[in-house]
Amino acid sequence: MSLLGKKFPAPIAQPMAPFYVAGVVILYGINSFANALANSEEHRNDPRNPASKTVQPKDKHN
Template identity: 70%
Template sequence: MSLLGKKFPAPIARPMWPFYISGLVILYGVNSAANAMATADEYKNDPRNPTVKNQAANSH
């Protein structure tokens, strides 16, 4: 007897492709929004901003 029980021949990836694509679109949108907010005037000089840290490291 197998450890996981009986195998069922149900397709998994084919009916789920719209959810995979929409997840990638959402992740791209969140990444774009986070990058836009990090470069906004309000947070441009924040010491916790990783883009400011990278620019300071590259300028030395």
């Protein structure tokens, strides 16, 4: 006897495929828009912009 009850052979992935694809497209669009805004002239020199931060070398204590 299963703890979750009887299993039904209902398809899950196939009917939900358009929603998965739409989610990926929306996330790609949001990411592209955020990158475009971060690289715009207005926000390029903002100290909160992660793209403008330079990596500083770590101090080695010898």
